[in-house]
Amino acid sequence: MKKKRKYSVLLLSICSALLYGQESISVANKGILSVVSDEIVSFQGTFENREEGDVTNDGTVFYFRDFINEGAYGITTNKTTSTTVFTVGERNKRKKQIAGNGVSSFYNIVFDSPVSQVAFDLKNNIDASGVVEFKDGIVQVDSTFNPTTSLSKGMFTFNKDATALYANDASHVDGFVEKVGKESFTYPLGHDGKYRPARISGSKNKRDIYLSRYVYNDQAFFEGRSHAVGVINKINTSEYWIINNAASNKSDVLVTLSWDDETTSPNVLTNPEEELHIIRWDEEAQLWVDEGGVVDMSTKEVTTIGTVKGYGIFTFGTVKKDWILDGDIVIYNLVTPDGDGKNDYFIIDHIKNYPNNKVEIYNRWGVRVYETTGYDPEGDGSSNVFKGYSEGKRVANQGNKLANGTYYYVITYEYTDANGSRTIKKAANLHLESN
Structure with a gap:
């Protein structure tokens, strides 16, 4: 087998020619490589930009094999003439690596490879401006830690005003995608060959950063x-989206997710128009909480009612429609009175707004173990709340610490709105742990 020849490019400025490298040739750049506007360059073999290399692409460059950047790679400031195409030739239809420790900045990217499953293995941090076209081939992001850069090995960042086009089941990003800027954005996400985008509304600051990923069929999670919380009835356990914000962000966003008959749990799709909401895993409370839902049946999309109250893991859930009232109480059905400041008592948000209330808790045999009126009058858990002990006038084993397990609560309160005053009663399971 003939050994591949390797060229060290010391200084190369391409002014007028269309260059085609031989298929067996790999190119290693150790100097300055410039591609000017209106010029086209094709690298048929592996391209490596060494640590001392400096590449500026203001024209069009095709990469047919692996792309490795250890140095400086970018475009001329404010230039919008650049396009980079990651593709394959007829004889090398295999997964390509986009790798290296140097950050690679592109303006306009095209992914076009008919390789099934993963076509591009991203082990490089790339910054994209302009338009990113997903014609063919899945981009898989390697999120493992890179000790050399103290970042993840791979990251796909969309800069201010950057957009993603044509993403589909055969071409999308499998892994984390970062968005910088205040524009609304649709993340071109997918997993296991399923394209499942997420969308955020515009924010207020051009430096805001939001990170997202889609995960399918992770039952262990x-x-x-x-x-x-009590208003949530059923949970979509087939898929979830991660949406995180940077600590420096100055504003919050609306989140839009779409359901799919193939990937979304069928138990939450029996009546999506009336019952489907976006729910979020509250890591501190260790509960799924309701972020609301405005449903568009024509696009199969659900949007949070307002900007989200937190970030992390999002999915779909159905809600008990008869529980949804304006300004209503929110019930957290997990109590872990271990003194860590999380769910140390039975939390019922907004209950102080309805002082004419009664809270009862029963064990699995139907024996009442807790009863009170005027629950949590200060709204901060400082007084008259359930902390895992049997309390009340007509309860069994007064003052005893209760065993861990599943209990049953009944909350009765007087609710008043424009339609008048009425008595509301809510009941469901309550889980007592770490007692």
């Missing part, structure tokens, strides 16, 4: 995350 949901096994330890079954608790939910």
Whole structure:
């Protein structure tokens, strides 16, 4: 087998020619490589930009094999003439690596490879401006830690005003995608060959950063995350989206997710127009909480009612429609009175707004173990709340510490709105742990 020849490019300025490298040739750049506007360059073999290399692409460059950047790679400031095409030739239809420790900045990217499953293995931090076209081929992001850069090995960042086009089941990003800027954005996400985008509304600051990823069929994740606030009925346990914001962000966003008959749990799709909401895993409370839902049946999309109250893991859930009232109480059905400041008592948000209330808790045999009126009058858990002990005038084993397990609560309160005053009663399971 003939050994591949390797060229060290010391200084190369391309002014007028269309260059085609031989298929067997790999190119290693150690100097300055410039591609000017209106020029086209094709690298048929592996391209490596060494640590001392400096590449500026203001024209069009095709990469047919692996792309490795250890140095400086970018475009001329304010130039919008650049396009980079990651593709394959007829004889090398295999997964390509986009790798290296140097950050690679592009203006306009095209991914076009008919390789099934993963076509591009991203082990490089790339910054994209302009338009990113997903014609063919899945981009898989390697999120493992890179000790050399103290970043993840791979990251796909969309800069201010950058957009993603044509993403589909055969071409999308499998892994984390970062968006910088205040524009609304649709993340070109997918997993396991399923394209499942997420969209955020515009924010207020051009430096805001939001990170997202889609995960399909991760049953282990949901096994330890079954608790939910009382209004939530059923949970989509087939998929979830991660949406995180940077600590420096100055504003919050609306989140839009779409359901799919193939990937979304069918138990939450029996009546999506009336019942489907976006729910979020509250890591501190260790509960699924309701972020609301405005449903568009024509696009199969759900948007949070307002800007989200937190970030992390999002999915779909159905809600008990008769529980949804304006300014209503929010019930957290997990109590872990271990003194860590999280769910140390039975939290019922907004209950202080309805002082004419009664809270009862029963064990699995129907024996009342807790009863009070005027629950949590200060709204901060400082007084008259359930902390895992049997309390009340007509309860069994007054003052005893209760065993861990599943209990049953009944909350009765007087609710008043424009339609007048009425008595509301809500009942569901309550889980007592770490007592």
